[in-house]
Amino acid sequence: MTATTPTTLPVTALTTGLAERLPGLRALYEDLHAHPELSFQEVRTAGVVAGLLREQGWEVTEGVGGTGVVGVLTGLAGGDGPVVLLRADMDALPVEEKTGLPYASTATAVDRDGNQVPVMHACGHDVHVTCLLGATAQLAAHREHWNGTVVAVFQPAEEVGGAGVMIEDGFLDRFPRADVCLAQHVMPAPVGFVATRPGPLMSASDSLRVRLYGRGGHGSAPELTVDPVVMAAAVVMRLQTVVSREVAGTQTAVVTVGSIQAGTKENIIPETAELLVNIRSTTPAVREKVLAAVERVIRAEAAASGAPKDPEITCLPSFPVTVNDPETTAVVSTVLGEALGEAMVVTLPQPFTGSEDFGLFGTALGVPSVMWHFGGTDPALFQDIGPDDVLENGLPASIPTNHSPHYAPVPDPTIRFGVTTLLTAAEHWLR
Known part of the structure; x- marks a missing residue:
């Protein structure tokens, strides 16, 4: 089966007007990509996030866990609803970028050992921030169409355990307690594909x-x-x-x-x-x-x-296994399948060997959490390579992976899909 990308997505109450927002999100992504910051050094990124959230109408708290930003917003559709936590990570890596992009990073910083190092968004966290800010903008613009409360978490230092630091900084008591935690991660798969699994997802x-x-x-x-x-x-x-x-x-x-x-x-x-x-x-x-x-x-x-x-x-910092709640994962897979097409939502046969600290939020709160991965690579690079081929044999060596100096998700239509998947999953609880 050849990898393909859906050309249209259903327009819902929460995604109405997203197309007009995409040029601004593309510019935001290029700016974040060109100005990466290492773990716990995300001062500029946090400032950009906080400023945009305030413009959108969110209640904003800065400096959570060092450089973390949390936004809180309640829907206006009437009636009570659950609290949904949406999380994006902000930090970059000590990698010298070799993508050749016009907005490639030339930034350097001092790492935890005191060394001056090049810095790059080699893991796609700039995509995550952009997509969550797109989702928060849509939620703020359409408050009359949803119930409940959204807690938008822009987390520092995922690479070294920033979720735990936010929790230690009183996160559980300072913000509405979530009923469900949701997050996503861009991966080197064709744009339009989503992959997740119940139970252990990441090592x-x-x-x-x-x-x-x-x-x-x-x-x-x-x-x-x-x-x-x-x-x-x-x-x-x-x-x-x-x-x-x-x-x-x-x-x-x-x-x-x-x-x-x-x-x-x-x-x-x-x-x-x-x-x-x-x-x-x-x-x-x-x-x-x-x-x-x-x-x-x-x-x-x-x-x-x-x-x-x-x-x-x-x-050094360690992360536990990232575990998806089985029942909640089934819900997310179903609603994403309805939006993207069932063939575009893949259930992984085994966990990724990559690691994440997102699961610490759900564990600390005692509520279900779900993470999924979504494609950010040009589908043309996957001609004659289907999902089953990738699951069985791994990625072709020609396709850069996360943490590579050549890793560069295609902004269009990755951003559109990333915003849509977040809104689609959250909307199930916010109807």
Whole structure:
């Protein structure tokens, strides 16, 4: 089945007038893309969000969890209704953009380690912000057509656990308590497709900072040293066996070493090496097993190398498994299928190995939450490639994925679909 994109969408009370709003949303998206900000540094983005929400008529609170913004609005259709939380994340990544777009980022910032780094919206959070602001504009313009209350959450620092920081900042007591939490994430699939599943949707994520200790010296006399670079290389290679040889083929786990830092010169053996390790898992048992194996390998390789000091293993921010409430997911899949066409809404056979912190809102509130993924890639790139092919064999190597320096969702019609999916899902509870 060749990937196709619906050319029209049904116009509802909440989507009336969206077409006229799209040029402004496109300009907003390009501006956000050109001005990305790292986690907890989203000052400019938060200012843009807060200003637009106020113009639309929302009650706005800034500085939630650092740079988070929350808007609250109640419908005017008469009668009480539920509280619906809609969430978008705002932060970008330390990636140098290579898309070649006219609005490509040239921004830099200081990261959490004090390094000056390039910054890019390589995960599509600029799309999320744009789509939610489009949805809030439509909700404000058509308040007479819906009941209940919407809490629009513009979250900082999704990449490092900003949802938890917002909750710690009193989110549960400061804003109306939601009855349902909804969120979406753009993905490298054809525009018009939506993918979700009941139960576990995205993996747990654990990150570690590992410092290996050696004994430095001259590169010409390695026998007088304990080389932490070689030690680090041994750790990296041995870690690859954790998944391939200790996790069953029926289970899911990923171990990635995303950074190695050691040394300053080619003929100096340094004192230390530092690794950044990321682990993904979909069940508590696999998570516990993999974490234990990773630590065992690190310590064993250090001992085998004759390290003068035990490694230091520091836990960085972690995310739990993102779990969709089954009944609420069925509702969302049904209403999106009715709007987009049933063939455009795909039920995933297994969780993504990516991770999210959105589920913390529903867990903290004790209410159902649902996240779905929606396509943001030109369907022409998927000629003769159907959803079943992608689910079975993965994406073609020619299509950039999230976190790639080449990742760039097509604004049109991705924004239109992203706004529509948010409004369509929310409207079920706000009728």
